[in-house]
Amino acid sequence: WSSLACWRRPLLVAPESSAGPIPDGAQLCTVAAGCFWGTEHLYRRHFAGKGLIDAKVGYIGGDLQNPSYRAVCGGKTGHAEAAQIIFDPSKVSYAQLLEFFYSMHDPTTLNAQGPDTGPQYRSAIYFHDAEQEKIARDITEKANAQWWKGGIVTEVAPAGKWWSAEEYHQLYLKNNPSGYECPSHYLRPFPPLK
16 A cells, blocks of 8 residues: 555646656656655755756656556556656766765665655656666666665666646645655765765
């Protein structure tokens, strides 16, 4: 059964829309690290003015078309709650975004982050091309050896269909500063990867 945190959050019926076009020269970084509110919030806070163009929360990795939050929360659609970062690669690299990913959540817990449990809370990197796949696997290998001592269970997979979450989930912690934030979402003081 999915975590109680899911049921503490408001529910609407369906996502507003799927992802739209990105600006010329920008790239996408799509990651899942448990509850998408905290993931999006940490990326925005850390990379504001440093190459982040925008960030959206949504659903990826499942089979159901136009999934709703309620359906994804049930843990049976195959989707993960995820953040999609739109970034300027001349200011921040994909590798830097993934190093941040591995330091801001616990990638060693299968289908769980803090009290949030179920496959919708899995740790995952969804790559958008062959170069991103190479970087994702390289950063995962380094983080596994240097930071997480062989415990990483993060899925590295091709980005499938992205569904933007309902509008009230976007910028959730900015708009609701006392809202739920997963206790495993914080920046760990790891040394830089070598």
